[in-house]
Amino acid sequence: MNDRHVTFVDDVRIIGWVTRGSGLDVHTEFKVVVHLSRGENLTAMRRYTDFEVLYDVLCERYRAFSKRIPKLPHKKAFGKFEDRFLKKRESGLQFFLAYVMLHPVIGCSSVIKQWLEGPTSW
Numbered sequence: 001m002n003d004r005h006v007t008f009v010d011d012v013r014i015i016g017w018v019t020r021g022s023g024l025d026v027h028t029e030f031k032v033v034v035h036l037s038r039g040e041n042l043t044a045m046r047r048y049t050d051f052e053v054l055y056d057v058l059c060e061r062y063r064a065f066s067k068r069i070p071k072l073p074h075k076k077a078f079g080k081f082e083d084r085f086l087k088k089r090e091s092g093l094q095f096f097l098a099y100v101m102l103h104p105v106i107g108c109s110s111v112i113k114q115w116l117e118g119p120t121s122w
Helices: 046-059 083-100 110-119
Strands: 009-020 026-038 041-047
Touching: 009 083, 026 046, 026 083, 041 046, 041 110, 046 083, 046 110
Parallel strands: none
Antiparallel strands: 009 026, 026 041
């Protein structure tokens, strides 16, 4: 088997969210749980803006696939902390992550590994 095409992740799930902060600094973090191909599990808390950065970097780096990479769920100015909205956002983010992390080319990318394991500010 060619190791160049072995994805870093075997499975990925978003299993909820937490709203943190107060005042103007309120934000939601999604709990991303992945089963790594080396047999370990990894958990990362990621904000919507972290998903936006990942999307932008992947579309830039993998231009041949950029039209096929699922779009992120839309932003919402009001009601963005309501359960109904967050459940829908979680579902859209789950679809996006599953596509990019399990993709035979994109899923092998160092970008995926950095996004999961490293700091989120690139």
